[in-house]
Amino acid sequence: MSTDSHDQAPLVAHLIELRNRLLKSIIVILVIFLGLYYFANDLYLIVSEPLRMLLPKGSTLIATEVASPFLAPLKLTFAISVLISIPFTLYQAWSFIAPALYKNEKTVAIPLLISSVILFYAGVLFAYYVVLPLIFGFFTSVGPSDVRVMTDINNYLNFVLKLFFAFGITFEIPVATYLLIKAGITTVEKLSKKRPYIILGCFVIGMLLTPPDIFSQTLLAVPMWMLFEMGLLAGRTVKVVVDNEAEEATETN
Numbered sequence: 001m002s003t004d005s006h007d008q009a010p011l012v013a014h015l016i017e018l019r020n021r022l023l024k025s026i027i028v029i030l031v032i033f034l035g036l037y038y039f040a041n042d043l044y045l046i047v048s049e050p051l052r053m054l055l056p057k058g059s060t061l062i063a064t065e066v067a068s069p070f071l072a073p074l075k076l077t078f079a080i081s082v083l084i085s086i087p088f089t090l091y092q093a094w095s096f097i098a099p100a101l102y103k104n105e106k107t108v109a110i111p112l113l114i115s116s117v118i119l120f121y122a123g124v125l126f127a128y129y130v131v132l133p134l135i136f137g138f139f140t141s142v143g144p145s146d147v148r149v150m151t152d153i154n155n156y157l158n159f160v161l162k163l164f165f166a167f168g169i170t171f172e173i174p175v176a177t178y179l180l181i182k183a184g185i186t187t188v189e190k191l192s193k194k195r196p197y198i199i200l201g202c203f204v205i206g207m208l209l210t211p212p213d214i215f216s217q218t219l220l221a222v223p224m225w226m227l228f229e230m231g232l233l234a235g236r237t238v239k240v241v242v243d244n245e246a247e248e249a250t251e252t253n
Contacts, residue, residue, distance in 0.1 A: 177231025
């Protein structure tokens with residue numbers, strides 16, 4: 001058998017394993033979706049509560065499209081299924097790449113994997129319990145008194161899901177910062193010097209991911225900045241480890 005055949009065999013095996021793990025993740029999402037579908041309307045009522053509880057008397061959510069009462073809860077149920085399946089999906093990704101990692105890399109990767117899941121869910125919960133009530137409280141109070149608020153259920157869902165995923169990903173900043181420092185791509189000192197630019201970048205990202213008002217932008221930008229500072233604090237432990245290893249190497253020599 002030629003050398004090319006030997007090289008291709010492991011590649012094909014890896015591709016098959018990757019396909020199988022992707023199929024497992026998709027199956028889990030579908031199983032969760034089927035289990036939640038019966039509660040689709042109830043789930044929509046829960047997600048829409050931050051707005052419904054703040055709507056003025058006589059205002060309500062409306063459906064401007066014929067299929068919206070069916071499609072909006074369906075879309076929400078699928079999105080929730082994806083959110084719930086994230087730990088399993090990440091576990092499949094971890095199982096795929098773990099054999100290629102060294103023991104010390106696995107020791108660091110497992111806590112990072114767990115913290116990534118926790119931080120993502122924390123971002124979603126922060127958006128639901130803190131950001132949405134503040135945003136909707138602001139929006140429903142500044143409009144003209146003679147204008148009745150009538151929000152389309154599909155547009156509302158798109159807005160909420162966008163914020164959920166935006167804050168979920170944003171809460172991964174400490175992990176991303178730590179990994180950049182751990183990999184030696186940057187240092188705590190370099191990132192500290194670039195803090196003004198990073199703060200400006202947080203507000204730019206907030207402007208792109210939230211409604212076009214300074215209030216919403218600030219609600220995303222400030223947590224991003226605080227999470228960046230948390231990443232710097234975690235990154236300082238990397239510096240200590242590196243220094244200790246350097247000292248041990250010097251003593252050995």
